[in-house]
Amino acid sequence: MKKPDYLFLVCNSYRVAGDAQGFCNKQGAVSFLQYITEECADRGIDAVVTTTACLSVCSQGPVLVVQPNNYWYGGVTQDRIDEILDALEEGKAVEEYLIA
Numbered sequence: 001m002k003k004p005d006y007l008f009l010v011c012n013s014y015r016v017a018g019d020a021q022g023f024c025n026k027q028g029a030v031s032f033l034q035y036i037t038e039e040c041a042d043r044g045i046d047a048v049v050t051t052t053a054c055l056s057v058c059s060q061g062p063v064l065v066v067q068p069n070n071y072w073y074g075g076v077t078q079d080r081i082d083e084i085l086d087a088l089e090e091g092k093a094v095e096e097y098l099i100a
């Protein structure tokens with residue numbers, strides 16, 4: 001199996017039981033899935049994009065984690081995703097959006 005270079009984890013606030021609910025979901029995080037997937041395809045970034053349960057940093061949401069770099073981003077917006085992907089293509093993080 002060919003593994004992707006990157007794994008994007010978009011918090012969508014899933015709970016153990018029941019539907020997605022919580023800060024990241026309410027902030028529209030689910031819409032980031034398609035956006036990141038399309039941007040990665042356009043940029044030639046080999047990635048899988050998926051959602052997660054609550055990552056327990058709700059106060060800093062919406063949250064996006066980029067692996068294998070272990071970059072945890074907070075306050076994610078579509079504009080910030082563009083910056084995050086720009087930086088990733090340069091092998092960097094956008095330090096100001098990283099969750100401390």
Ligand code: FES
Pocket residue numbers: 011012013021022023024025053054055056057058059061062063
């Ligand atoms: S709902 Fe996203 S970190 Fe908790």
